Amino acid sequence: MMSANYVSTLMLSSSLRYSITNNQAALSRASTEATTGRFYDVGLELGASTGSDLTLRADWSFADQLVDTNGLVSGRLDVTQNRITQLSKTATDFLKDLIAARSTDGGGRVILPPAASNLQDLIGALNVSYNGSYLFSGINTQNAPITPYAAGSASKNQVDADFLAAFGFSQSAPGVATITPAQMQTFLDTTFDAEFASPAWNTNWSSATDQTMQSRISTTEIAETSVSANQIGFRRLAEAYTMMADLGNVSLSQETFQVVVDKAIGLVGNAINDLAALGGSVGTVQQRVTTATAKLKTQQDILNNQIVGMEKVDPTEASVRVNTLQTQIQTALALTSQLQNISLINYL
16 A cells, blocks of 8 residues: 655755754864864764873973973073172172272272172172062062161161170271271171171071072973072172171271271182082073973974874865865755745745
8 A cells, every 4th residue: 555755845944954054063173173183072083092192282281381480490590690690790890999909098988889889789689589589589589588788777787786896886986996906807707707697697687598499390300490698609798798888997997907808808709709609500500491491392392293193184184074064055055045935825
């Protein structure tokens, strides 16, 4: 027994609309793949291999983070090295001034301005910040490491108190002229030296920590990437500049003045050597960071090639799918338009 099958325009139209919707979704995926060269849905395409792909991407991302971090570390180290070089040059020039002033009449008056200026420059250099962090503060990066040496400061008050306790008058008193070389030598080698050693240095001058910043510069390397203001080279310079700027040198006898100058010459000479060694250490870390960054970028290239190998699509095949789907969608739209124009009214 035969039966009649009925095909309505509504059914045909609905079928075409469904086809258009599906093809448009497929076209979006194919267009993305043709543009990016990568699977639209990596997990769907790779299946069980998706875990390996995610691991490769995690390794690449970690390497990328280290490269970015190393860029910041390199910037900090560059500024640090620059300040150390600047302080070393200033100290070298000051050493020449000291030697010249030692046997000059009125040498205390001659050496006072550069000593006072160099002390302020030293404090300013050690209080430098980069990207919101103080470079010479150790791990206490949110606070400037060195307090100003000025009237009312802890460091200035302590030097004044020490001088008064040792000699019975202030640095500006007429009695300064009566200080003997032996008295001054004893003061410099005991009380005054102690002000630039722990714990007095950390109490009156510095809020920096001896512990310095450490940074991971590669997947296997961690390096010390900062310098503390508590380094002995900086303390020696602070002591030398302070003694030449604020121990009443203008009024000292020539013999006593020479005791102060000789002490300062020894301090500055040792400080120059200290800064040279410190600059060398920073330079070594800079080279390590540069080398580590180069290796990380090479590693990224290798990982990227592996990722691309797993996720890439054939751009030619993707383009063909795009063109095919566009044609199918255009055809379906045209048929839909024709079906909408079919009406029984036209045949009545």
